[in-house]
Amino acid sequence: xxxxxxxxxxxxxxxxxxxxxxxxxxxxxxxxxxxxxxxxxxxxxxxxxxxxxxxxxxxxxxxxxxxxxxxxxxxxxxxxxxxxxxxxxxxxxxxxxxxxxxxxxxxxxxxxxxxxxxxxxxxxxxxxxxxxxxxxxxxxxxxxxxxxxxxxxxxxxxxxxxxxxxxxxxxxxxxxxxxxxxxxxxxxxxxxxxxxxxxxxxxxxxxxxxxxxxxxxxxxxxxxxxxxxxxxxxxxxxxxxxxxxxxxxxxxxxxxxxxxxxxxxxxxxxxxxxxxxxxxxxxxxxxxxxxxxxxxxxxxxxxxxxxxxxxxxxxxxxxxxxxxxxxxxxxxxxxxxxxxxxxxxxxxxxxxxxxxxxxxxxxxxxxxxxxxxxxxxxxxxxxxxxxxxxxxxxxxxxxxxxxxxxxxxxxxxxxxxxxxxxxxxxxxxxxxxxxxxxxxxxxxxxxxxxxxxxxxxxxxxxxxxxxxxxxxxxxxxxxxxxxxxxxxxxxxxxxxxxxxxxxxxxxxxxxxxxxxxxxxxxxxxxxxxxxxxxxxxxxxxxxxxxxxxxxxxxxxxxxxxxxxxxxxxxxx
Numbered sequence: 001x002x003x004x005x006x007x008x009x010x011x012x013x014x015x016x017x018x019x020x021x022x023x024x025x026x027x028x029x030x031x032x033x034x035x036x037x038x039x040x041x042x043x044x045x046x047x048x049x050x051x052x053x054x055x056x057x058x059x060x061x062x063x064x065x066x067x068x069x070x071x072x073x074x075x076x077x078x079x080x081x082x083x084x085x086x087x088x089x090x091x092x093x094x095x096x097x098x099x100x101x102x103x104x105x106x107x108x109x110x111x112x113x114x115x116x117x118x119x120x121x122x123x124x125x126x127x128x129x130x131x132x133x134x135x136x137x138x139x140x141x142x143x144x145x146x147x148x149x150x151x152x153x154x155x156x157x158x159x160x161x162x163x164x165x166x167x168x169x170x171x172x173x174x175x176x177x178x179x180x181x182x183x184x185x186x187x188x189x190x191x192x193x194x195x196x197x198x199x200x201x202x203x204x205x206x207x208x209x210x211x212x213x214x215x216x217x218x219x220x221x222x223x224x225x226x227x228x229x230x231x232x233x234x235x236x237x238x239x240x241x242x243x244x245x246x247x248x249x250x251x252x253x254x255x256x257x258x259x260x261x262x263x264x265x266x267x268x269x270x271x272x273x274x275x276x277x278x279x280x281x282x283x284x285x286x287x288x289x290x291x292x293x294x295x296x297x298x299x300x301x302x303x304x305x306x307x308x309x310x311x312x313x314x315x316x317x318x319x320x321x322x323x324x325x326x327x328x329x330x331x332x333x334x335x336x337x338x339x340x341x342x343x344x345x346x347x348x349x350x351x352x353x354x355x356x357x358x359x360x361x362x363x364x365x366x367x368x369x370x371x372x373x374x375x376x377x378x379x380x381x382x383x384x385x386x387x388x389x390x391x392x393x394x395x396x397x398x399x400x401x402x403x404x405x406x407x408x409x410x411x412x413x414x415x416x417x418x419x420x421x422x423x424x425x426x427x428x429x430x431x432x433x434x435x436x437x438x439x440x441x442x443x444x445x446x447x448x449x450x451x452x453x454x455x456x457x458x459x460x461x462x463x464x465x466x467x468x469x470x471x472x473x474x475x476x477x478x479x480x481x482x483x484x485x486x487x488x489x490x491x492x493x494x495x496x497x498x499x500x501x502x503x504x505x506x507x508x509x510x511x512x513x514x515x516x517x518x519x520x521x522x523x524x525x526x527x528x529x530x531x532x533x534x535x536x537x538x539x540x541x542x543x544x545x546x547x548x549x550x551x552x553x554x555x556x557x558x559x560x561x562x563x564x565x566x567x568x569x570x571x572x
Contacts, residue, residue: 023347023369024553026380028531032076033370033380036064040087041325041352042305044139044435045372047359048093048102051120054396054475054487056359056439058380060372062089062108067120068361079122085109086162090139090197090355090435094405097178098149102405107435109136109162111155129172130182136162137170141431143200143209144407145230146238147460150174151403156188156195156213166192169213173238186240188213188226195226199258199431202408203269204289207462208232209408211240214255214273222252222279247284247291254279257434261309262425263318264338267412269425272320274304274434281307281322296340298322298332306434308356310367312383314390314445316417316424321369323353323434329371352377359439365392365473367443372436384553391446391472396487397428400480401461405430410458411442415449415472446472455484499565500558506570513542513558522559525569527552546571 029035038061047056051067058066058074062084065077081104090107097103101116113129114122126132137155145152152173159166169188172180188195194217200209208230215225227249228240243249254276260269264285271284271291280301284291293299298307298320306323313319317334329349332340352374358367366387370380393413397406409428414421426442446452452470459465459480467484470476475487501514513523515538525534525544533554534544546554546569554569 022385024382024384026382030531031074031380033058033060033066033074036060036076036378037375038062038064038084038087040089040354041373041377042088042138042354042435043372044090044355044433044437045357045370046091046093046437047357047361047370047439048437049440050093050102050104050116052101052118055363056361056441057120058361058370059091059093059104060370060378061091061355061435062106065120077120081114081122081124082106082108082110082112086136088138088161088354088435090137092140092142092153092430092437094142094151094407094430094440095403096142096151096153096174098404100404102440105140105142105153105155107137107140107155110134111137111140113153129170129180132170135167135170136164138162138195139197139431139435141198141200142405142407143211143430144403144460145200145209145211145232145240146173146175147208147232147402147408147462148175149399149401149403150176150178151405151407152200153180154188154198154211154213156198158194158196159192160194168192169195169198175238186228187242193223193226194218196255197257197431197435199429200407201258201260201269201427201429201432202230202410203260203271204229205269205410206233207458207460209460210243212258214253214258216254216256216276217278218254218276220278222254222275224249225253225255247293248273248282251282252279253282256305257307259307259309259432260427261318263309263334265317265422265424267423267425269427272307272309274307274322275301276305277301277303294338296332297342298330298340302327305354306356308358308369308433308438310358310438310443311392311445312358312367312369312387313385314366314387314392314447316415316422316445316447316449321347321356321358323349323356323371323373325352325354325373327351329353329356347381349379349381350377355434355436357433357436357438360394360441360443363475364388365394387445391449393444393446393452393470393472393474393476395442395455395476395478395484396440397442397457398477398479399459399461401463402459402480405440406459406480408460412454412456412458413444413452414454415444415446415452417447417449421453441475499560500567502556502567502569505567506572507546508572509545509547511544511546511556511569513538513544513556515540515542517560519560524557524559526555526557
């Protein structure tokens with residue numbers, strides 16, 4: 001039997017409602033995400049749209065896929081991906097065969113590659129990869145090193161951490177068609193080392209994705225990570241050159257997670273590198289290509305793993321969640337002046353968390369979070385913070401001459417925030433947290449800005465597109481070389497008023513459903529953790545007595561013959 005769970009499809013409300021609440025952990029055992037179980041802490045995840053229906057599904061390593069049915073409904077896929085033989089696992093999603101859907105790469109023992117049929121059904125193709133039979137790896141990353149339509153895949157093997165004979169990393173590329181070719185003659189393909197998590201990122205913004213392999217030995221003795229500059233733009237050749245000049249390559253690390261992000265909105269990419277116990281987590285500010293370390297509340301020494309970046313409060317700058325395997329995971333808010341502060345009340349998470357990933361699973365305009373780790377610590381967190389009072393924009397990119405997943409695309413946005421012009425920047429990436437990835441859609445918080453003044457997209461093909469005067473609080477699709485399009489299928493409450501109205505809201509007694517369309521409809525009232533507490537079928541207007549329920553947030557889901565709506569309800 002397929003299991004369903006109603007979490008919510010949160011509606012945008014005016015006023016200060018969101019500021020009264022914080023993050024909500026989904027705890028109902030009816031939720032298959034809540035009840036999944038797998039041993040170990042070092043496991044990644046990914047928010048990814050596997051069935052092309054404009055909402056993100058969730059893959060939780062080692063082998064769990066949860067399909068987002070829309071309106072906050074998740075179902076657990078019955079597909080069998082692999083039988084894991086180790087307790088650590090990673091994943092990466094992108095369209096590796098250029099057929100219009102997101103495919104899956106799994107780092108495990110054994111590792112595996114799966115093609116998507118476009119409907120979210122996957123078939124394993126390991127036989128197309130040489131020297132890959134029963135290959136164990138710690139993490140994997142899909143990237144675009146060659147700036148063509150086909151993508152590169154790296155599997156990192158942490159020598160000394162896997163059962164059996166230590167092996168080197170595996171690096172595969174395709175060029176004019178999907179035909180994976182193994183590449184060698186690099187340090188990571190030819191020598192043994194505890195290679196941990198690989199990352200592709202255009203750190204120097206020259207138009208090609210560079211490679212960074214966190215190689216933390218986790219032995220008490222730090223060592224150098226393995227980092228490469230892509231020479232595609234400089235030479236026209238598909239080649240990687242070992243980096244030694246930047247400060248982060250000359251310092252010994254215990255590297256776990258590289259993230260190049262523009263934290264200070266100055267149009268270049270800074271670096272956050274989480275290190276394990278034998279080196280402090282480091283934050284490098286980019287000053288015209290010269291990196292200097294700066295002190296933050298999270299640049300400490302500890303068992304740090306993920307650094308997961310996103311504008312969690314929609315105020316126009318990027319915040320970060322840092323996970324550890326021995327103390328609580330923590331959210332640090334970017335104050336917009338180059339400093340961060342720990343938010344002690346907003347996101348309370350136990351220890352033993354490995355992967356942290358963000359994505360707007362309920363399509364309400366703010367970033368939600370899933371954390372993977374030990375059974376007692378993992379969790380799905382819905383963002384009910386002040387972010388809901390602020391503006392935002394969300395863009396899905398589709399390449400044409402570039403790779404279809406738009407990996408490596410750089411998106412810049414200018415908006416007037418708090419009376420000041422602000423440029424923000426994002427990179428489309430398929431590995432940007434510990435052993436996993438955030439939603440491929442690009443999300444920007446806009447604070448009080450209702451309009452985007454300028455939007456500029458640098459595609460991997462070299463095409464640059466610019467758009468002006470775009471309304472905020474919208475989901476957009478942009479296909480390379482075409483006009484940007486607002487996605488009308490993602491509905492907000494103000495777009496539903498012609499069909500149903502819910503009032504009074506807030507209420508302390510009765511809640512009325514006013515139906516402006518003919519026909520019967522089903523309704524479900526859910527509490528804040530997704531438990532259904534009232535259900536029925538009606539035609540025309542319906543009055544619900546909720547006077548006996550506790551004060552707080554509820555969600556009313558209405559299913560008509562053709563549409564599904566969800567409203568946020570306040571009981572006071």
